[in-house]
Amino acid sequence: MxxxxxxxxxxxxxxxxxxxxTVNFDGIEKEICLAYLPDIAVGEYVIVHVGFxxxxxxxxxxxxxxxxxxxxGILEEELGVESSEAGAAS
Amino acid sequence: MKYLDEFNDPELAKKLFADIDRVTTxxxxxxxxxxxxxxxxxxxxxxxxxxxKIELIHGPGCPVCVTPLGGIDKALAIASLPDVxxxxxxxxxxxxxxxxxxxxxxxxxxxxxxxxxxxxAVKLAEENxxxxxxxxxxxxxxxxxxxxxxxHQAKQRGITNFSVLVSHVLVPPAIEAIVDAEDSxxxxxxxxxxxxxIMGTWQYGxxxxxxxxxxxxxxxxxxxxxxxxxxxxxxxxxxxAELENAYPRVVxxxxxxxxxTLVAEVFEVCDRMWRGIGEIPQSGWxxxxxxxxxxxxxxxxxxxxxxxxxxxxxxxxxxQGFIKPNECEAFGKECTPRKPLGATMVSSEGAxxxxxxxxxxxxxxxxxxxxx
Ligand code: SF4
Numbered sequence: 001m002x003x004x005x006x007x008x009x010x011x012x013x014x015x016x017x018x019x020x021x022t023v024n025f026d027g028i029e030k031e032i033c034l035a036y037l038p039d040i041a042v043g044e045y046v047i048v049h050v051g052f053x054x055x056x057x058x059x060x061x062x063x064x065x066x067x068x069x070x071x072x073g074i075l076e077e078e079l080g081v082e083s084s085e086a087g088a089a090s
Numbered sequence: 091m092k093y094l095d096e097f098n099d100p101e102l103a104k105k106l107f108a109d110i111d112r113v114t115t116x117x118x119x120x121x122x123x124x125x126x127x128x129x130x131x132x133x134x135x136x137x138x139x140x141x142x143k144i145e146l147i148h149g150p151g152c153p154v155c156v157t158p159l160g161g162i163d164k165a166l167a168i169a170s171l172p173d174v175x176x177x178x179x180x181x182x183x184x185x186x187x188x189x190x191x192x193x194x195x196x197x198x199x200x201x202x203x204x205x206x207x208x209x210x211a212v213k214l215a216e217e218n219x220x221x222x223x224x225x226x227x228x229x230x231x232x233x234x235x236x237x238x239x240x241x242h243q244a245k246q247r248g249i250t251n252f253s254v255l256v257s258h259v260l261v262p263p264a265i266e267a268i269v270d271a272e273d274s275x276x277x278x279x280x281x282x283x284x285x286x287x288i289m290g291t292w293q294y295g296x297x298x299x300x301x302x303x304x305x306x307x308x309x310x311x312x313x314x315x316x317x318x319x320x321x322x323x324x325x326x327x328x329x330x331a332e333l334e335n336a337y338p339r340v341v342x343x344x345x346x347x348x349x350x351t352l353v354a355e356v357f358e359v360c361d362r363m364w365r366g367i368g369e370i371p372q373s374g375w376x377x378x379x380x381x382x383x384x385x386x387x388x389x390x391x392x393x394x395x396x397x398x399x400x401x402x403x404x405x406x407x408x409x410q411g412f413i414k415p416n417e418c419e420a421f422g423k424e425c426t427p428r429k430p431l432g433a434t435m436v437s438s439e440g441a442x443x444x445x446x447x448x449x450x451x452x453x454x455x456x457x458x459x460x461x462x
Contacts, residue, residue: 003126004284036349051207052236055287055340080206
Protein backbone atom coordinates (compact mmCIF):
# COMPACT_ATOMS: atom_id res chain seq x y z
CA MET A 1 0.00 0.00 0.00
CA UNK A 2 3.06 2.27 0.03
CA UNK A 3 3.12 2.43 -3.71
CA UNK A 4 1.18 4.57 -6.12
CA UNK A 5 0.09 3.40 -9.55
CA UNK A 6 -0.25 5.51 -12.72
CA UNK A 7 -3.46 5.42 -14.73
CA UNK A 8 -5.40 7.34 -17.38
CA UNK A 9 -8.42 9.51 -16.55
CA UNK A 10 -11.39 8.24 -18.60
CA UNK A 11 -14.19 10.47 -17.33
CA UNK A 12 -14.80 13.03 -14.62
CA UNK A 13 -17.96 13.64 -12.57
CA UNK A 14 -19.24 15.22 -9.41
CA UNK A 15 -20.42 13.08 -6.49
CA UNK A 16 -22.21 15.39 -4.03
CA UNK A 17 -19.45 17.98 -4.16
CA UNK A 18 -16.48 15.57 -4.49
CA UNK A 19 -14.76 15.34 -7.87
CA UNK A 20 -14.51 11.70 -8.91
CA UNK A 21 -13.14 9.98 -12.02
CA THR A 22 -12.92 6.61 -13.67
CA VAL A 23 -9.23 5.82 -14.03
CA ASN A 24 -7.93 3.02 -16.24
CA PHE A 25 -4.86 1.14 -15.02
CA ASP A 26 -3.67 -0.98 -17.89
CA GLY A 27 -7.14 -2.46 -18.38
CA ILE A 28 -8.43 -2.33 -14.81
CA GLU A 29 -10.86 0.53 -14.11
CA LYS A 30 -11.40 2.07 -10.67
CA GLU A 31 -13.36 4.93 -9.13
CA ILE A 32 -10.79 7.53 -8.09
CA CYS A 33 -11.14 10.76 -6.11
CA LEU A 34 -9.80 13.88 -7.85
CA ALA A 35 -10.22 16.27 -4.92
CA TYR A 36 -6.48 16.87 -4.73
CA LEU A 37 -5.95 17.38 -8.48
CA PRO A 38 -8.97 19.51 -9.34
CA ASP A 39 -7.74 20.70 -12.73
CA ILE A 40 -7.02 17.27 -14.25
CA ALA A 41 -8.76 16.65 -17.58
CA VAL A 42 -10.00 13.50 -19.29
CA GLY A 43 -7.15 11.79 -21.15
CA GLU A 44 -4.41 12.87 -18.72
CA TYR A 45 -2.32 10.49 -16.61
CA VAL A 46 -2.25 10.61 -12.83
CA ILE A 47 -0.52 8.72 -10.03
CA VAL A 48 -3.06 7.11 -7.73
CA HIS A 49 -2.61 6.06 -4.12
CA VAL A 50 -5.40 4.33 -2.12
CA GLY A 51 -8.11 5.69 -4.41
CA PHE A 52 -6.82 9.26 -4.69
CA UNK A 53 -5.01 10.95 -7.57
CA UNK A 54 -2.01 12.64 -5.96
CA UNK A 55 0.10 13.84 -8.87
CA UNK A 56 0.05 14.36 -12.61
CA UNK A 57 2.40 12.28 -14.78
CA UNK A 58 3.38 12.32 -18.46
CA UNK A 59 2.22 9.43 -20.62
CA UNK A 60 5.66 7.91 -21.26
CA UNK A 61 6.57 7.73 -17.58
CA UNK A 62 3.14 6.32 -16.82
CA UNK A 63 3.54 3.57 -19.41
CA UNK A 64 7.00 2.62 -18.14
CA UNK A 65 5.85 2.42 -14.55
CA UNK A 66 2.75 0.41 -15.45
CA UNK A 67 4.88 -2.04 -17.41
CA UNK A 68 7.01 -2.54 -14.31
CA UNK A 69 3.95 -3.24 -12.14
CA UNK A 70 2.68 -5.74 -14.73
CA UNK A 71 6.02 -7.47 -14.98
CA UNK A 72 6.25 -7.86 -11.24
CA GLY A 73 2.69 -9.12 -11.18
CA ILE A 74 1.72 -6.66 -8.44
CA LEU A 75 -0.73 -4.44 -10.32
CA GLU A 76 -3.83 -6.24 -9.01
CA GLU A 77 -2.46 -6.36 -5.50
CA GLU A 78 -1.72 -2.63 -5.46
CA LEU A 79 -5.19 -1.86 -6.78
CA GLY A 80 -6.84 -4.12 -4.23
CA VAL A 81 -8.41 -6.25 -6.97
CA GLU A 82 -9.03 -9.96 -6.43
CA SER A 83 -7.23 -11.81 -9.21
CA SER A 84 -10.40 -13.28 -10.74
CA GLU A 85 -11.86 -9.79 -11.01
CA ALA A 86 -8.68 -8.56 -12.67
CA GLY A 87 -8.77 -11.39 -15.19
CA ALA A 88 -12.27 -10.43 -16.23
CA ALA A 89 -11.37 -6.77 -16.59
CA SER A 90 -8.28 -7.14 -18.72
CA MET B 91 26.36 -9.71 -13.27
CA LYS B 92 23.29 -11.65 -12.54
CA TYR B 93 20.72 -8.95 -11.95
CA LEU B 94 21.69 -6.33 -14.49
CA ASP B 95 19.46 -7.57 -17.31
CA GLU B 96 16.49 -7.39 -14.96
CA PHE B 97 16.57 -3.58 -15.05
CA ASN B 98 14.16 -2.21 -17.63
CA ASP B 99 17.10 -0.36 -19.22
CA PRO B 100 20.19 -2.50 -18.51
CA GLU B 101 22.51 -0.13 -20.39
CA LEU B 102 21.47 2.84 -18.28
CA ALA B 103 21.73 0.73 -15.14
CA LYS B 104 25.26 -0.30 -16.13
CA LYS B 105 26.22 3.31 -16.71
CA LEU B 106 24.82 4.40 -13.35
CA PHE B 107 26.71 1.65 -11.52
CA ALA B 108 29.90 2.59 -13.39
CA ASP B 109 29.41 6.27 -12.51
CA ILE B 110 28.95 5.41 -8.86
CA ASP B 111 32.10 3.23 -8.89
CA ARG B 112 34.10 6.00 -10.51
CA VAL B 113 33.29 8.59 -7.85
CA THR B 114 33.41 6.38 -4.74
CA THR B 115 36.63 6.65 -2.75
CA UNK B 116 35.40 6.25 0.83
CA UNK B 117 32.94 4.09 2.72
CA UNK B 118 29.43 5.49 2.92
CA UNK B 119 26.19 4.32 4.50
CA UNK B 120 23.01 5.50 2.78
CA UNK B 121 19.53 4.98 4.18
CA UNK B 122 16.34 4.72 2.13
CA UNK B 123 13.13 5.61 3.98
CA UNK B 124 10.56 4.09 1.65
CA UNK B 125 9.37 0.50 1.69
CA UNK B 126 8.95 0.57 -2.09
CA UNK B 127 12.62 1.48 -2.44
CA UNK B 128 13.69 -1.24 0.02
CA UNK B 129 11.74 -3.74 -2.02
CA UNK B 130 13.30 -2.58 -5.32
CA UNK B 131 16.81 -2.64 -3.82
CA UNK B 132 16.58 -6.20 -2.55
CA UNK B 133 14.61 -7.55 -5.51
CA UNK B 134 17.02 -6.14 -8.08
CA UNK B 135 20.07 -6.85 -5.95
CA UNK B 136 21.13 -3.19 -6.07
CA UNK B 137 22.90 -3.51 -2.72
CA UNK B 138 24.90 -6.49 -4.04
CA UNK B 139 25.70 -4.88 -7.39
CA UNK B 140 27.04 -1.71 -5.76
CA UNK B 141 30.73 -1.56 -4.94
CA UNK B 142 31.43 -2.74 -1.42
CA LYS B 143 32.28 0.70 -0.07
CA ILE B 144 28.61 1.63 -0.23
CA GLU B 145 26.23 0.17 2.28
CA LEU B 146 22.48 0.58 2.04
CA ILE B 147 20.52 0.72 5.27
CA HIS B 148 16.83 -0.04 5.06
CA GLY B 149 15.09 2.52 7.23
CA PRO B 150 11.63 2.62 8.80
CA GLY B 151 9.87 3.21 5.48
CA CYS B 152 6.90 0.91 5.71
CA PRO B 153 3.84 2.17 7.59
CA VAL B 154 2.52 -1.33 8.23
CA CYS B 155 5.85 -2.26 9.84
CA VAL B 156 6.06 0.70 12.18
CA THR B 157 2.47 0.54 13.45
CA PRO B 158 2.96 -0.47 17.10
CA LEU B 159 1.75 -3.82 18.33
CA GLY B 160 -0.50 -1.98 20.82
CA GLY B 161 -2.21 -0.21 17.92
CA ILE B 162 -2.88 -3.50 16.20
CA ASP B 163 -4.25 -5.01 19.42
CA LYS B 164 -6.57 -2.02 19.73
CA ALA B 165 -7.78 -2.60 16.17
CA LEU B 166 -8.42 -6.25 17.00
CA ALA B 167 -10.37 -5.33 20.11
CA ILE B 168 -12.58 -2.86 18.23
CA ALA B 169 -13.05 -5.23 15.28
CA SER B 170 -14.32 -7.90 17.70
CA LEU B 171 -17.10 -5.68 19.07
CA PRO B 172 -20.66 -6.53 18.01
CA ASP B 173 -22.25 -4.23 15.40
CA VAL B 174 -18.88 -2.98 14.21
CA UNK B 175 -17.73 -3.20 10.59
CA UNK B 176 -13.98 -2.85 10.74
CA UNK B 177 -12.30 -1.66 7.52
CA UNK B 178 -8.64 -1.82 6.72
CA UNK B 179 -6.19 -1.76 3.82
CA UNK B 180 -5.42 -5.29 2.69
CA UNK B 181 -1.90 -5.42 4.03
CA UNK B 182 -2.98 -4.89 7.64
CA UNK B 183 -5.23 -7.94 7.67
CA UNK B 184 -2.50 -10.51 8.31
CA UNK B 185 -0.39 -8.41 10.64
CA UNK B 186 -0.39 -10.29 13.91
CA UNK B 187 -1.29 -8.61 17.16
CA UNK B 188 -0.24 -10.17 20.46
CA UNK B 189 -2.31 -13.27 19.90
CA UNK B 190 -4.25 -13.10 16.62
CA UNK B 191 -4.80 -11.03 13.48
CA UNK B 192 -7.76 -9.33 11.79
CA UNK B 193 -8.18 -12.30 9.52
CA UNK B 194 -8.79 -14.49 12.56
CA UNK B 195 -11.23 -11.99 14.01
CA UNK B 196 -13.14 -12.33 10.78
CA UNK B 197 -13.16 -16.11 10.92
CA UNK B 198 -14.45 -15.88 14.47
CA UNK B 199 -17.45 -13.91 13.21
CA UNK B 200 -16.15 -10.33 13.29
CA UNK B 201 -17.14 -8.16 10.35
CA UNK B 202 -13.74 -7.22 8.96
CA UNK B 203 -13.52 -5.81 5.45
CA UNK B 204 -10.68 -4.88 3.15
CA UNK B 205 -11.17 -1.55 1.43
CA UNK B 206 -9.15 -0.11 -1.41
CA UNK B 207 -9.97 3.53 -0.67
CA UNK B 208 -10.93 5.10 2.69
CA UNK B 209 -13.96 6.54 0.87
CA UNK B 210 -15.22 2.97 0.47
CA ALA B 211 -15.45 2.82 4.26
CA VAL B 212 -17.52 6.02 4.34
CA LYS B 213 -19.83 4.51 1.74
CA LEU B 214 -20.21 1.39 3.90
CA ALA B 215 -21.22 3.61 6.81
CA GLU B 216 -23.91 5.26 4.68
CA GLU B 217 -25.20 1.89 3.54
CA ASN B 218 -25.24 0.42 7.04
CA UNK B 219 -26.77 3.06 9.32
CA UNK B 220 -27.40 0.51 12.09
CA UNK B 221 -23.68 -0.44 12.28
CA UNK B 222 -20.59 1.39 13.45
CA UNK B 223 -18.03 1.52 10.64
CA UNK B 224 -14.42 1.94 11.78
CA UNK B 225 -11.52 2.56 9.42
CA UNK B 226 -7.90 1.77 10.41
CA UNK B 227 -6.16 4.95 9.22
CA UNK B 228 -2.48 4.13 9.00
CA UNK B 229 0.23 5.43 6.72
CA UNK B 230 2.79 8.09 6.00
CA UNK B 231 2.11 11.51 4.50
CA UNK B 232 1.20 9.87 1.17
CA UNK B 233 -1.88 8.19 2.65
CA UNK B 234 -2.94 10.92 5.08
CA UNK B 235 -4.81 13.05 2.49
CA UNK B 236 -6.99 10.08 1.54
CA UNK B 237 -7.70 9.27 5.17
CA UNK B 238 -8.34 12.94 5.98
CA UNK B 239 -10.88 13.13 3.16
CA UNK B 240 -12.84 10.18 4.57
CA UNK B 241 -13.31 12.00 7.88
CA HIS B 242 -14.01 15.30 6.16
CA GLN B 243 -16.62 13.70 3.93
CA ALA B 244 -18.29 11.94 6.86
CA LYS B 245 -18.53 15.24 8.72
CA GLN B 246 -19.85 17.09 5.67
CA ARG B 247 -22.47 14.47 5.00
CA GLY B 248 -23.52 14.20 8.63
CA ILE B 249 -22.52 10.53 8.87
CA THR B 250 -22.33 9.74 12.57
CA ASN B 251 -21.67 5.99 12.47
CA PHE B 252 -18.18 6.39 10.97
CA SER B 253 -14.91 6.70 12.89
CA VAL B 254 -11.20 6.21 12.34
CA LEU B 255 -8.47 4.52 14.37
CA VAL B 256 -5.52 6.76 13.52
CA SER B 257 -1.89 5.68 13.50
CA HIS B 258 -0.23 8.14 11.14
CA VAL B 259 3.52 8.63 11.00
CA LEU B 260 5.70 11.37 9.52
CA VAL B 261 9.00 10.96 7.71
CA PRO B 262 11.03 14.10 8.60
CA PRO B 263 10.95 13.56 12.40
CA ALA B 264 12.02 9.93 11.84
CA ILE B 265 14.98 11.06 9.75
CA GLU B 266 15.85 13.54 12.46
CA ALA B 267 15.66 10.87 15.18
CA ILE B 268 17.93 8.61 13.15
CA VAL B 269 20.62 11.23 12.47
CA ASP B 270 20.41 12.44 16.06
CA ALA B 271 21.01 8.98 17.52
CA GLU B 272 24.40 8.95 19.21
CA ASP B 273 25.74 5.99 17.28
CA SER B 274 24.05 6.86 13.97
CA UNK B 275 25.86 5.37 11.00
CA UNK B 276 23.88 7.10 8.26
CA UNK B 277 25.81 9.49 5.98
CA UNK B 278 23.01 10.36 3.56
CA UNK B 279 19.33 9.73 2.88
CA UNK B 280 17.10 8.86 -0.03
CA UNK B 281 13.79 10.57 0.78
CA UNK B 282 10.57 8.89 -0.30
CA UNK B 283 9.29 10.22 -3.62
CA UNK B 284 5.61 9.68 -3.00
CA UNK B 285 5.66 11.24 0.43
CA UNK B 286 7.23 14.29 -1.23
CA UNK B 287 4.67 14.32 -4.04
CA ILE B 288 2.20 15.30 -1.31
CA MET B 289 4.39 17.30 1.07
CA GLY B 290 6.83 18.81 -1.44
CA THR B 291 10.52 19.06 -0.72
CA TRP B 292 10.42 22.21 1.42
CA GLN B 293 10.33 20.30 4.72
CA TYR B 294 13.73 18.74 4.07
CA GLY B 295 15.86 21.83 3.49
CA UNK B 296 16.03 22.72 7.20
CA UNK B 297 16.97 19.10 8.05
CA UNK B 298 19.82 19.18 5.56
CA UNK B 299 21.11 22.48 6.94
CA UNK B 300 20.77 21.54 10.58
CA UNK B 301 22.39 18.11 10.35
CA UNK B 302 24.67 18.65 7.34
CA UNK B 303 23.43 15.45 5.77
CA UNK B 304 22.63 15.04 2.04
CA UNK B 305 19.00 14.20 1.25
CA UNK B 306 17.98 13.22 -2.27
CA UNK B 307 14.28 12.84 -3.07
CA UNK B 308 14.08 9.57 -4.99
CA UNK B 309 11.48 7.46 -6.81
CA UNK B 310 10.89 3.79 -6.15
CA UNK B 311 11.73 2.18 -9.49
CA UNK B 312 15.13 0.49 -9.65
CA UNK B 313 16.70 3.09 -11.96
CA UNK B 314 15.29 5.91 -9.84
CA UNK B 315 16.86 4.37 -6.75
CA UNK B 316 20.23 4.05 -8.49
CA UNK B 317 20.10 7.68 -9.59
CA UNK B 318 19.30 8.74 -6.02
CA UNK B 319 22.26 6.75 -4.69
CA UNK B 320 24.53 8.23 -7.35
CA UNK B 321 23.60 11.76 -6.33
CA UNK B 322 24.07 11.11 -2.61
CA UNK B 323 27.50 9.56 -3.20
CA UNK B 324 28.61 12.50 -5.35
CA UNK B 325 27.57 14.95 -2.64
CA UNK B 326 29.33 12.95 0.06
CA UNK B 327 32.53 12.63 -1.94
CA UNK B 328 32.52 16.36 -2.67
CA UNK B 329 31.87 17.17 0.97
CA UNK B 330 28.51 18.79 0.23
CA ALA B 331 25.21 18.39 2.08
CA GLU B 332 22.30 19.55 -0.04
CA LEU B 333 18.70 18.78 -0.80
CA GLU B 334 18.26 17.43 -4.33
CA ASN B 335 15.19 16.28 -6.19
CA ALA B 336 15.93 13.25 -8.34
CA TYR B 337 12.23 12.58 -8.96
CA PRO B 338 11.05 15.80 -10.63
CA ARG B 339 8.55 14.00 -12.88
CA VAL B 340 6.38 13.52 -9.78
CA VAL B 341 7.71 15.80 -7.03
CA UNK B 342 7.69 19.60 -6.88
CA UNK B 343 9.03 21.93 -4.21
CA UNK B 344 5.62 22.94 -2.91
CA UNK B 345 3.98 19.50 -3.23
CA UNK B 346 0.23 19.03 -3.47
CA UNK B 347 -1.14 22.12 -1.75
CA UNK B 348 -4.78 20.96 -1.86
CA UNK B 349 -3.83 17.79 0.00
CA UNK B 350 -1.67 19.64 2.53
CA THR B 351 -4.53 22.03 3.26
CA LEU B 352 -7.09 19.35 4.09
CA VAL B 353 -4.58 17.31 6.10
CA ALA B 354 -3.78 20.41 8.17
CA GLU B 355 -7.48 20.92 8.80
CA VAL B 356 -8.29 17.34 9.82
CA PHE B 357 -5.11 16.31 11.63
CA GLU B 358 -2.72 17.79 14.17
CA VAL B 359 0.85 16.76 14.95
CA CYS B 360 1.41 14.50 17.98
CA ASP B 361 4.10 12.28 19.51
CA ARG B 362 3.98 8.76 18.11
CA MET B 363 5.32 5.31 18.97
CA TRP B 364 7.18 3.58 16.13
CA ARG B 365 7.33 -0.17 16.30
CA GLY B 366 10.96 -1.23 16.59
CA ILE B 367 12.18 2.29 17.34
CA GLY B 368 10.11 3.70 20.18
CA GLU B 369 8.50 7.06 20.69
CA ILE B 370 9.59 9.88 18.38
CA PRO B 371 8.42 13.35 19.40
CA GLN B 372 6.08 15.18 17.01
CA SER B 373 6.27 12.31 14.54
CA GLY B 374 2.61 11.51 13.94
CA TRP B 375 -0.80 12.91 13.16
CA UNK B 376 -3.99 12.48 15.16
CA UNK B 377 -7.42 14.01 14.60
CA UNK B 378 -7.62 17.75 15.26
CA UNK B 379 -10.13 18.87 17.93
CA UNK B 380 -12.77 19.80 15.32
CA UNK B 381 -12.80 16.19 14.09
CA UNK B 382 -12.26 14.33 17.35
CA UNK B 383 -15.85 13.09 17.39
CA UNK B 384 -14.64 10.68 14.66
CA UNK B 385 -11.87 9.20 16.83
CA UNK B 386 -12.52 5.47 17.28
CA UNK B 387 -10.31 5.41 20.38
CA UNK B 388 -12.67 7.81 22.10
CA UNK B 389 -15.82 6.21 20.74
CA UNK B 390 -15.03 2.65 21.81
CA UNK B 391 -13.71 1.91 25.25
CA UNK B 392 -11.50 -1.12 24.82
CA UNK B 393 -9.45 -0.45 27.95
CA UNK B 394 -5.75 0.28 28.25
CA UNK B 395 -3.78 -1.86 25.82
CA UNK B 396 -0.05 -2.07 26.25
CA UNK B 397 1.55 -4.86 24.29
CA UNK B 398 5.18 -5.86 24.78
CA UNK B 399 7.19 -6.74 21.66
CA UNK B 400 8.87 -10.12 21.21
CA UNK B 401 12.16 -10.29 23.08
CA UNK B 402 13.83 -12.12 20.22
CA UNK B 403 13.13 -9.43 17.67
CA UNK B 404 15.92 -7.02 16.71
CA UNK B 405 13.97 -5.01 14.14
CA UNK B 406 14.95 -1.74 15.82
CA UNK B 407 18.57 -2.55 15.06
CA UNK B 408 17.66 -3.52 11.50
CA UNK B 409 15.79 -0.26 10.97
CA GLN B 410 18.75 1.78 12.17
CA GLY B 411 21.29 -0.19 10.17
CA PHE B 412 23.14 -1.86 13.04
CA ILE B 413 22.46 -5.35 11.72
CA LYS B 414 21.20 -6.92 8.49
CA PRO B 415 17.99 -8.99 8.75
CA ASN B 416 19.80 -12.30 8.35
CA GLU B 417 22.04 -11.46 11.29
CA CYS B 418 19.00 -11.75 13.55
CA GLU B 419 18.97 -15.16 15.22
CA ALA B 420 15.26 -15.58 14.61
CA PHE B 421 15.38 -14.75 10.88
CA GLY B 422 13.75 -17.55 8.90
CA LYS B 423 13.49 -19.70 12.02
CA GLU B 424 11.08 -18.43 14.68
CA CYS B 425 10.34 -15.47 12.40
CA THR B 426 8.94 -15.78 8.87
CA PRO B 427 6.42 -13.74 6.87
CA ARG B 428 3.77 -16.25 7.93
CA LYS B 429 4.69 -16.00 11.57
CA PRO B 430 6.39 -12.63 11.89
CA LEU B 431 7.86 -11.66 15.26
CA GLY B 432 8.55 -8.08 14.45
CA ALA B 433 7.98 -4.90 12.55
CA THR B 434 10.15 -5.59 9.57
CA MET B 435 8.87 -9.08 8.77
CA VAL B 436 5.16 -8.22 8.73
CA SER B 437 4.81 -6.49 5.37
CA SER B 438 6.36 -7.35 2.02
CA GLU B 439 7.88 -3.87 2.10
CA GLY B 440 9.74 -4.50 5.36
CA ALA B 441 13.48 -5.22 5.21
CA UNK B 442 13.29 -8.65 6.89
CA UNK B 443 10.43 -9.78 4.64
CA UNK B 444 12.20 -8.54 1.51
CA UNK B 445 15.34 -10.44 2.56
CA UNK B 446 13.26 -13.52 3.26
CA UNK B 447 11.58 -13.36 -0.13
CA UNK B 448 14.61 -12.63 -2.29
CA UNK B 449 17.71 -13.63 -0.35
CA UNK B 450 16.69 -16.87 1.25
CA UNK B 451 17.96 -18.94 -1.65
CA UNK B 452 20.99 -16.76 -2.06
CA UNK B 453 23.38 -18.36 0.35
CA UNK B 454 21.55 -17.07 3.38
CA UNK B 455 20.53 -20.12 5.28
CA UNK B 456 17.09 -20.44 6.68
CA UNK B 457 14.93 -23.34 7.65
CA UNK B 458 11.86 -23.46 5.51
CA UNK B 459 9.14 -25.17 7.45
CA UNK B 460 6.14 -26.76 5.80
CA UNK B 461 3.89 -23.82 6.49
CA UNK B 462 6.02 -20.99 5.56
S1 SF4 C 1 13.94 -11.44 11.39
FE1 SF4 C 1 12.03 -11.22 12.55
S2 SF4 C 1 12.67 -11.27 14.68
FE2 SF4 C 1 14.51 -10.83 13.47
S3 SF4 C 1 14.61 -8.60 13.38
FE3 SF4 C 1 13.49 -9.25 11.57
S4 SF4 C 1 11.34 -9.12 12.22
FE4 SF4 C 1 12.56 -9.12 14.10
